[in-house]
Amino acid sequence: MTSGPPAPNDLARRLRLIVITDRALAGSRNVADIVGAALRAGAPAVQLREKSLPPRETLRLARRLRADTEAAGSLFFVNDNVDLALAVGADGVHLGPGDLPVAAARRITPPDFLIGYSADDVAVARAAVADGANYIGCGTVFPTRTKPDAGTTIGLDGLAAVVRGAGAPVVGIGGITAQRARHAFGTGAVGCAVVSAVMAHPDPARAAEEVLRAASEAPA
C-alpha cells in the first residue's frame, strides 16, 4: 500500500478503469497473465473476484495480483472479503449488500484502506458513503451475461442519477465495452469497471487501452 489515502481527485483518476477478474472468462489463459497485460497497458486498478475458487488458490492468486499491481503502481481491490483483502495487503475491498456492512468494515481496517460499495440507487449509495465508502460501483448499467443475478439494468440515466447524488466518485459497471465506456464517462462517472471486456478479450491490453482512451476523451 502506498502512503496515505489518495486525495479525492487522485482516487477518481485511479478508478477510471477497474479490471475485474473472472477465470471462467479467461478460458485456457491464466488470469494473472491477462491482468498483467492490462496493467502494462496502464490499467490503474484491479479487483479480484473469484467466487468459486478454493480459498488457498484464491489467496495465492490474490498475493500474485497484489505483487503485480504494486509493481505497476496500480490499486488492488478484493471483492467481498475484508479478511482476504487485509491478509494480502490490498488497497481496498469492494462490498455489496451480501457482505460485511461498510461501517463494520471501516472499523476493522486502516484509515487509508479503500472501501467500494455496490449500489444502483442514490439512497443506498449515499448511505454507504455516510458509513465510510470511498466510492460507489454503480450498475448494472447495460445488460450483461457475466452476472446474470445482478438485477435490473439501470441504463445511463440510472448511472447519471447516482453520479449526481452519491456524494463520492462513481464507477459504472455492467456490460461496459470500449464503445459503451464513452457513454458511461459521459454521465460524469469517474470510471468503468469491466469484467468480460478485458477478461474475455483476445487482446486484453488493447481492450484496456480502449477504455482508458474513452476516459481521456471524456469531458472534464
Added chain:
Amino acid sequence: MTSGPPAPNDLARRLRLIVITDRALAGSRNVADIVGAALRAGAPAVQLREKSLPPRETLRLARRLRADTEAAGSLFFVNDNVDLALAVGADGVHLGPGDLPVAAARRITPPDFLIGYSADDVAVARAAVADGANYIGCGTVFPTRTKPDAGTTIGLDGLAAVVRGAGAPVVGIGGITAQRARHAFGTGAVGCAVVSAVMAHPDPARAAEEVLRAASEAPA
C-alpha cells in the same frame, strides 16, 4: 476481550463446552435467549455459526452474543469469518478448509486472538497448529444430522488419535450429547462443541449443565 491470551491450561478449561448456534434448531425460540440460558448455566464458550442469515442480522446477533458472553466472562468465537470476528471484538474465529487459511488469519489478527481449526486427522491438525491455530475442533465424532455434509464419522478412536497427536487442545464435535460427552472427555479431549444438544434442547441450561458435569467428572 480480556487482557492477553489465556494460558494453555486456562484455555483448555474455557473450551470444555462450546455452544454453537443454529437458529434452524431453535424453532420459535430466540437464539440469543437459548445462548443466554446456557451462559447462565456456566457455558464457558459460544460460537456463532449462522450461514444463511443476512449479513446485517448476523452482525446484530454477533454483537448481542459478544455483549452477553463478555458479561458472563465466557469466550466468543465466530465461525468462518475473520472480518466479522474482528468487527465485533470476538475472542476468536473458528476456521475450516473452506475459509481463509490459518496462517493468513494469524497475520491480520491481534496476538491474543484465538484461532480454532476443524480437523479430523492428525496431520491436518498439526499443520494448522504449526500455522498458528490455538485449538482443534475434531469430528465428526458421532453421526449427526446438524451438518449432513460433515464427512466421515471418525468415532472416539479417531478423536483420541487427534488428541494424542495435535499438539494443541482438542475439542470434540459432531453428535455429542450429554451422555456421549463423557466418552469424548474420556479420550483426553479438553472439551465438547455442541449444536443440537443445546440449541434443540427444551431446557438448554440443563443441557449445558450436563455436558459441564461430564467435563468435571472426566479423569484429569
